[in-house]
């Protein structure tokens with residue numbers, strides 16, 4: 001029916017500078033972790049504006065979350081609190097370590113982890129909280145950090161959506177948790193194809209993550225005896241992982257990072273246009289950031305309001321028929337067979353996440369959409385919800 005080309009849900013924006021930098025890497029003779037990964041780590045610290053941060057480039061955010069929790073000593077017998085309204089990566093890393101996941105509900109206004117639900121879920125085994133900055137809006141970090149302090153818990157932020165996001169005027173990554181992990185997956189706010197960054201102020205955590213990122217290989221002995229031990233020498237101090245970021249990927253990241261604020265500005269414009277256009281319709285628009293704060297707008301997660309409306313699934317079908325890709329973030333973890341069965345979870349335990357899930361869809365929001373694309377999405381949504 002539609003003559004217009006299909007508008008995908010997400011598309012990366014890769015420019016000639018990324019392409020030239022990758023070509024330079026390919027010609028350089030050094031493809032894996034090397035000078036460009038090191039430059040990317042330094043540039044990331046500079047972007048966050050905090051010289052005391054250790055930035056550790058990894059090949060995914062999943063890897064970074066795993067490394068952070070491993071370095072914090074999470075293991076069998078421990079529990080880690082995770083919001084149910086997230087991607088499985090946030091929780092699966094806890095299981096890699098033999099620890100247990102405690103899923104908790106979200107605040108229906110922000111769609112972020114509810115600090116009261118966190119506090120209610122704490123018991124003697126609880127060791128850490130992994131909040132997610134859902135869609136790019138900061139979770140309530142002051143409340144979560146206060147709870148963690150009171151109960152002696154670690155905090156690892158899943159910042160896969162949150163570059164650049166602020167809380168209290170400070171960028172996520174600098175907020176005072178134990179570690180923060182960003183994702184550079186293909187559809188995230190900046191991309192390296194696959195990749196991630198683990199950020200921490202904790203020197204011991206950084207050291208452990210650096211060793212475990214590459215096979216548990218330590219050159220401490222080499223560093224100590226540089227004068228006498230030749231450079232082939234290393235020691236394996238643990239059964240580590242293979243989580244290093246290649247220079248090919250870092251080459252892309254170096255240029256994506258320079259554009260991160262411009263990208264966010266464009267996504268913010270699109271979000272504002274969507275929310276203004278949907279204001280008069282029976283829809284619940286996602287919350288904007290509080291005044292003065294940055295929202296990364298990785299997702300624009302719209303909800304159907306009350307009243308005689310088509311179902312969420314019908315709306316998605318109609319948008320698809322109109323040539324517009326959308327998605328759902330997320331099928332909550334308590335609905336997923338593994339998590340549901342492993343912890344015998346009933347939907348009634350997570351009323352907010354469950355209700356949001358049933359009425360939620362994510363619209364395309366990315367820098368390669370022009371104003372015409374944005375209006376086309378608005379028109380299609382308006383039409384899709386009109387006829388029940």
Ligand SMILES: *Cc1c(COP(=O)(O)O)cnc(C)c1O
Nearest residue numbers: 060061062087089160183184185
């Ligand atoms: C994308 C995503 C991840 C995983 O990121 P990868 O880099 O693909 O490992 C983790 N958590 C959330 C909330 C995500 O959206």
